Amino acid sequence: MKKILRINMSNLTFLEETIKEEYRYLGGRALISKIMINEVDPACDPLRKYNKIVIAPGLLTGTIAPCSGRLSIGGKSPLTGGIKEANTGGTPSQKIAKLGYKAIVIEGIAQKDKLYIIKINPEGVEIIQADELKGMGTYQTAKNLRDKYGNNYSVICIGPAGEEKLLASSIAITDIEGDPARQAARGGLGAVLGSKRVKAIIVDNGEKDVIDYKDKQKFKKLIPDFVKDVVEMRKSMTEYGTACLVDVVNSFKGLPTRNFSLGEFEGAEKINGKELRKRIIERKGKISHPCHPGCIIRCSNVYNDEKGNYLTSGLEYETIALTGANCGIDDLDIIAKIDYFCDNFGIDTIDTGAAIGVLMESGFMEFGDKEGVLRLLDEIKKLTPLGRIIASGARITGKVFGVTRVPEVKGQAIPGYDPRVFKGTGVTFTTSPMGADHTAGICFPGRGGYREETKDGSKIKHYEGNKIQVALSSDLQVMTTVCDSLGFCYFVGTNLKNMNLFAKLINHRYGLNVIGEDMITLGKETLKTERAFNKAAGITEAQDRLPEFFREEKIKPDGYVFDVDKNEIEKIYNF
């Protein structure tokens, strides 16, 4: 992995570039942050030619380490105006790594009204005009491309939303079955790819595999204990999927309900992990499904309809929380339809769910109006003005409909944790360079970061005060960033033990001599680089804010507000 593949869409050329020394031991999110700050004017228009898309496997992607095959896709976000790394499962990351690419950088912008795919395999790279894919959903796009070029290809593609440069556009990635059900969903990066007129990147490494190890035996030896720990810790996720969180978050009374007006949803048991599992099994779908080869948590699923036909895949907690409880929808079949629609049309389920919640708050439609939501999906599909508004995300929807109770930070919708209850998570939403994000450092009340383990064993308590919320958020933001940089799913555990383990894995893979603390440093440096990019893009401390209502309206039923001291929050980057 010593090359960067550059694709220039302005002149339809490509270039393999030997990496700078600076990038040598960086991967995923860390590498994206450096490439972006070195190469992209932070103040550029994210949907014009100066922005870039960077697709980067993690530093350990392609190895035999479990859960290390996640993919980072980055660029300047049209949703937040800042830097974005969207993290996803699927099959392409390991193929890109095995081809020897640390990153694929897509630059420039192609001629108007044309559409292209980029085909990458061991023989080389082709940029192929593919106007026939215009306006096509991601499912049909992936099918067509795999039918035409072979099922060994992984597909990274956009739907109609990305082509239209709608701000909540996602990038879809094919899973093990070849369905584009995994999503680099957040930050509107699908619109960036669309602005460049790239419909899809397809990758096949064939027999090629450049991954080597300084000491494979030692690397291998570290795996069994790691596997054991992860499997044990994530049993509930393996059994129920991420949907197991519905009950957990609801029991904390922090489940976003009816546009974040309540923390407890009366329909929770109709949409929780148990109900999901029951339906999937009854309908002969798939439970305990890995999002990428080598995943041992297997929190994904394939969800069939009543007749046993495929309805969607990867029906996740955030989708259930935002398009379900947050819209007053207590019906998994409806939620699954929304999920499939969003995946296929190419928009983020979180921002879409939040936008619909805001629309409901405006009085345009009622909370819980299932048929209304399905009609809304049709509006999006037809690209009506209303459909375009919703597909532009929660912030724009709030502005257009005159609603100020809009759950978003830096333009990106808040995922499935009310920050009045999940206060450390609220700190993450407030301060993450990504805006409100479900993969940036989610803190559960009572659970800690690495500080917990370096202390005298005393447990961090629920609402233990301002400082601990900020410290928790900081720890988890840093360690999540490490996972995102190595290719690990953060569900393997953002804790100090793993930081130490990761350091060893890197040493045995690359012949380095790093320790856990170096991982922490990597995470911090990456966050600082991202923050520097944002500052130059005009995103300052003034944008490190939750919407005012979280500090003022007491959440029902428990009456909390978000009250973490602003001065404490401002200290979070003092590392």
Place this chain on the structure above:
Amino acid sequence: MKKILRINMSNLTFLEETIKEEYRYLGGRALISKIMINEVDPACDPLRKYNKIVIAPGLLTGTIAPCSGRLSIGGKSPLTGGIKEANTGGTPSQKIAKLGYKAIVIEGIAQKDKLYIIKINPEGVEIIQADELKGMGTYQTAKNLRDKYGNNYSVICIGPAGEEKLLASSIAITDIEGDPARQAARGGLGAVLGSKRVKAIIVDNGEKDVIDYKDKQKFKKLIPDFVKDVVEMRKSMTEYGTACLVDVVNSFKGLPTRNFSLGEFEGAEKINGKELRKRIIERKGKISHPCHPGCIIRCSNVYNDEKGNYLTSGLEYETIALTGANCGIDDLDIIAKIDYFCDNFGIDTIDTGAAIGVLMESGFMEFGDKEGVLRLLDEIKKLTPLGRIIASGARITGKVFGVTRVPEVKGQAIPGYDPRVFKGTGVTFTTSPMGADHTAGICFPGRGGYREETKDGSKIKHYEGNKIQVALSSDLQVMTTVCDSLGFCYFVGTNLKNMNLFAKLINHRYGLNVIGEDMITLGKETLKTERAFNKAAGITEAQDRLPEFFREEKIKPDGYVFDVDKNEIEKIYNF
């Protein structure tokens, strides 16, 4: 003028407050900037309770100085996210000054679903529930209020747009006839008033007039020469209205045409000052109409339809440029209908015209589609999703329709001067704390600021280089700010001679001993205060940018791009 009237909409109370010493010799825009930075959290949500609306006559308003009766309305803009002062004519400013109020500050937010008017006269202040005005256009609102409370009342009110908190909402102000045809149009301040649930402020000073002079005779003596100069300089405006600029700007080939793709409009002579004058006279409208009592330029008008019935008033250059040429519309009757609609519904014609231009660029409708534009007005009126998008201004329209050729800076639409041709004006659009604004310092090629007069008589030439464009913009921004702070219409002349004159007027009015240079300092300090507010609101140098296309696409037919050096532009606030 030693009092501030505070209206608290949260508890429906008011308070007369003796001003701080700091505010004593400030008025209009300068006073607004100080009140805002002292009292409003710059990072607050502009449409929630922490924002304020400040209504402030100028320091010389109410005096016999001609053209000194302009009104400043300020607050944090929901359109730009920064500070805003919107400047308007009409009759209320002199009445507020004569009542002894330096400013009316509207704070807090009233209970949901209620609507109020604020009645101010020498007897006191009443906050009156007025739900019957809900959803009413500004014309009917003004009529109803004047019918009910008396024709001596000036009305400051919002239309349905402001009530709906749409981002391009304006605040309408009644003119000499009592028609709400004058507009504090820019920055979306109508939405701020709407968020507070204030439909209207009505003001009558009755017999009250607190304006006194240190030396009225000396004050008076300065007037005749001033009048002579202004009348001479603005002959063309008096004859043709601001519409005289259509030919001027078109001859420079910088008239925004079809979403700023051309600088010359083939239909210019159908919408220019001559045509406007001809029609107005034929149809027995009014030409050479003053926007406020004491105006000697009288560049306003009353425009009747073919049958001689009132169609609109104050049909101005910016409206003609943006809703006319910029949309490919070459028909004054259509433009007049748009103008009336916008005034009555309560939205800014500039942002509306720019938004329609962007919509046309997207392919949703054709440039020049007159019927289409009228249908669009109906969509706005009906508050359909499309209508709401347009009434949210050009930036939002661009985002929702995936257009990146959007003429706006800091979220506010660029008025009728293409910055590739009007480069100094481009510097103003880039750097003004107001965002792109038609009253922030418009520089004509070949015309200078006060530096011109302090030099050896050599004329500043068209495109004389970067430094002079920045210097010109700086001078005009500063001196326009002075006018906005004293209550003068900036058409009286933003030049050093006037700065000296204004200083003398202030001395004879207030018994001070200031000189022209002090006026310059006042302008600079005000701009710095505004900029500091914006910085704390998160608006940094990164937002001091024109849209990328102005630097890249050559304007037809003359092939210029906006090429003022960024480093030079960044120096503009080094005073």
